[in-house]
Amino acid sequence: MPPLRTLLTLPVSLVLLVLASTTSTTPAPPAVDTALTRLVTQGRIPAAALLTDEGSGSHFAHVEAPTTAVPTDAAGPTGTVRPSDGIRPADAIRPADHFRAGSITKSFVATVVLQLAAEHRLSLSDSVDAHLPGLVRGSGNDGRALTLRALLTHTSGLADFTADTKGTLSLTPLQAVRIAIAHPPAERGRFEYSNTNYVLLGMVVEQVTGRSYATEAERRIITPLHLTGTSFPGARRSLPDPHGRAYAADGSDVTDLDPRVAGAAGELVTTLADLNRFYAALLRGDLLPPRQLREMLDTSTAHGLYGMGLYSEKLPCGTTVWGHNGRITGSYVRTAATLDARRVLTFRVNTDAIADPDLEPALLAAEFCPRTP
Structure with a gap:
């Protein structure tokens, strides 16, 4: 697997996965996913993931920079990885991963x-x-x-x-x-x-x-x-x-x-x-x-x-x-929630440094600030 410093020199070809819970038919808003993607493109980290929980359901997303691929049979539950050609990025973060x-x-x-x-x-x-x-x-x-x-x-x-x-x-x-x-x-x-x-x-x-x-x-x-x-x-x-x-x-x-x-x-x-x-x-x-x-x-x-x-x-x-x-x-991990606990977000990255410190507050704002049509 290439080290992080090698990954930073590669063109950014991102894989983004969104899993919505079966209790919600409304797609998760794209703003928080876009903010997550920036952790890789601007924050220079190998992989990031988030999970939000609110009244309408749960939303999981992950994104990673290109890495060595491994067979999907090592990736966990069916449907938790892409692409569909039998491989997944080695840095892919799965919903049930421990960290x-x-x-x-x-x-x-x-x-x-x-x-x-x-x-x-x-x-x-x-x-x-x-x-x-x-x-x-x-x-x-x-x-x-x-x-x-x-x-x-x-x-x-x-x-x-x-x-x-x-x-x-x-x-x-x-x-x-x-x-x-x-x-x-x-x-x-x-x-x-x-x-x-x-x-x-x-x-x-x-x-x-x-x-x-x-x-x-x-x-x-x-x-x-x-x-x-x-x-x-x-x-x-x-x-x-x-x-x-x-x-x-x-x-x-x-x-x-x-x-x-x-x-x-x-x-x-x-x-x-x-x-x-x-x-x-x-x-x-x-x-x-x-x-x-x-x-x-x-x-x-x-x-x-x-x-x-x-x-x-x-x-x-x-x-x-x-x-x-x-x-x-x-x-690096960050959890944030409204005081009434009706909306909770946790995001994580698989390194201890995010290059741009403004990306974290931007991600929180994308999830918790009122959205305009």
Whole structure:
């Protein structure tokens, strides 16, 4: 298979597939598909896919740059690939493919923490030290002065351990925290996105429950919602079948990856359908009581920039959507939903870099902004 850098030199000959659910007879609007195509033509990525869910049904589309072809009998369910001459592009993304979701993991971890708060097993006003005594100390860092709320909202000032590791070193949570606290903190109370915050929250969940954050998320979220394609792989480097390929920004194949490079900040493996189902359930209030959901959506602590494992984005048309993005070596994912959860979109690409940063908001606007005839 040609590396990504080779694909970029090829003429763009795109394959676009649209699958509409049997519950909808109305074709999906072309604007979102056009926006998806631009991720390949302008964003310089090998393949992209999206899944939207709304009242009228579901819509799946994928697009890929030309690659080495493989027989369609390896492609999955009948009807999920083109062209019809017995081959499919090797980078074709199928609806049921598993992929790494990166920081979307934070939405799951935050949900577990807020459930524990609703059960009065912890308080968001608790200090980090109350649950992890003596762990956060040094270089001006002090867990006695940091609350769980500060971790959830990225206002703790703790350094991001991945700034040192570049997301390439497999670490235990303790090792990740030690790397972070070797650096002086940023100004406390200011929004400063840091993966260290959610590694610590994963440790807090285990201290409070006696079980790992992964086990708690599985029994509280994954199993009740029947997210059959979602898992916390631990140290497993391979993706579950079916899956496609994943590429680093330099074009190297990074499909196999040790999830411990991210841990509670980005370990999750999932599918497009599972993410849509999770965020719809979360925003509908199926996973949290009203008070905790309000706290999750409250961006005031982070000065309007972040809630708790969720953030909002106001699109040019004035529509506001809620969700999260996720970036990990070889994968970028973005989920967005209306506050009433009636419309949800997840898109993904099989690399961790999109050349044009304007393409993502354009894709969201194509789906969520009112359409003119």
